Amino acid sequence: MWSNIALLCLTLFSIWLVLFAAPCLSENLKCYICHSNKTWDECEKKKILIECLYDHDDVCIKMQYIENDDTEKGFNQVFVKMCGRATLCTNKECRYKYKTCHIDCCHNDLCNGATGRPHVTSTLLATVLAVFLCLLQLRCTF
DSSP states (O other): OHHHHHHHHHHHHHHHIIIIIHHHHSSOOEEEEEEESSOHHHHHHHOEEEEOOTTTOOEEEEEEEEEOOOSSSOOEEEEEEEEEOGGGOSHHHHHHHSSEEEEEEEOSTTTTSSSOOOOHHHHHHHHHHHHHHHHHHHHHHO
16 A cells, blocks of 8 residues: 555656656746737737746746836736746735736746646645645555
């Protein structure tokens, strides 16, 4: 029983490592960049492909935020795709800087394009949960 569960846990971790962590360790990440103060469609029309800075940018970001700009309207809505650091990827950090904010980050080349891919953090959380359940099962069998 122990060897089957340990093998399952090791297999789950290996799959996660190959599919999600390994791309983060590769050469320069490739992401789309664009900026618009109007809509996502306008940003999409202007998007270009870039190679992110090695050893500086580790995620592709797709972010929409509202910032105060002290105009009569009271706010400025911004739509952005860019390279960045994973530390920027929490809504808490995003909301600290801007009035309202929604941010999506991913580790794969071109993952901040028009169509979404699974969020790496969600996948990591699911894998950790699966490993935890495996370990919990091991404790219960003794």
